[in-house]
Amino acid sequence: MPDETPKPYHHGDLRAALLAAAEAEIAERGIEAFSLRQVAKRAGVSHAAPAHHFGDANGLLTALAADGFRQFLAAQAAREAVANPDPASQLVAAGLGYVDFALQRPALFRLLWGSQRTDFASADLGQASRAAYQHLVDQVTAAGGLSVADTAAVWAMAHGLADLLAAGRMRAVGAFPPAERDAVIAEMLRRTLPRA
Known part of the structure; x- marks a missing residue:
């Protein structure tokens, strides 16, 4: 048997x-x-x-956030891989990847930027979050940005768009078909690019 x-x-x-x-x-x-x-x-x-x-629970959320930052960079890299290679296009592509991540993984997006339960003193999370920020700084610099204000402006625009769209608060843009939505987002991101 x-x-x-x-x-x-x-x-x-x-x-x-x-x-x-x-x-x-x-x-x-x-x-x-x-x-x-x-x-x-x-x-x-x-x-x-x-x-x-x-x-504990916060330890698991911290590990999830570290993994989330790596996935966030992967979402940006996917957009960058199909964009024109010039610095401005790469920066806009990264912004579109930022929005993609927020729309596809809204709970993880909120964990990365809105939770007090993660421990940024953790070596893994600290390294992953710094890598994401450094990617932004490098791209803004390549596109001609020289100041903290340039980096902050691009970050604020990308993050604000991602957060508003993921929360369903930017209905006029979110209601567009994906290609049209991306074109509108790209235009908004271009407006924050450093001016020569």
């Missing part, structure tokens, strides 16, 4: 599975209601597994 005892589910990459479950959890329940127990249940592992890997 075959053994019918249920076998525990085995993850090939438990860390990645827990991060995916954590993102799904914040998307469904929000950051403030986030709990390790719910993440474990969603991932199909023991309730102790997330604590073993991340310490």
Whole structure:
């Protein structure tokens, strides 16, 4: 007679599975209601597994944010890869990638920029967030920006557009078909480019 005892589910990459479950959890329940127990249940592992890997709920959210910054840069790189190679076009493409990330991953976007539960003193999160900021600085500089104000203006425009669109607050632009929406966003981003 075959053994019918249920076998525990085995993850090939438990860390990645827990991060995916954590993102799904914040998307469904929000950051403030986030709990390790719910993440474990969603991932199909023991309730102790997330604590073993991340310490506590804030540790898991911090790891998720670090991973989120890397995915944020990947969204920008995807747009940059198909844009013209000149610095202004690359900067606009990065801004479009910023918006793509916010629209496709709104809960993760809010975790990166709106949560007090992440620990930016963490080496991994600190490095990932600095890499994202340095990418912005490098692009603004390549496009002719020389001041903190140039960088801040581009960042504020890209972030504001992403946040408003992800929240459904910029309905006039968000209602356009994607190609038309992108053209409007690109024009707004171009208006913040440093002037020679």
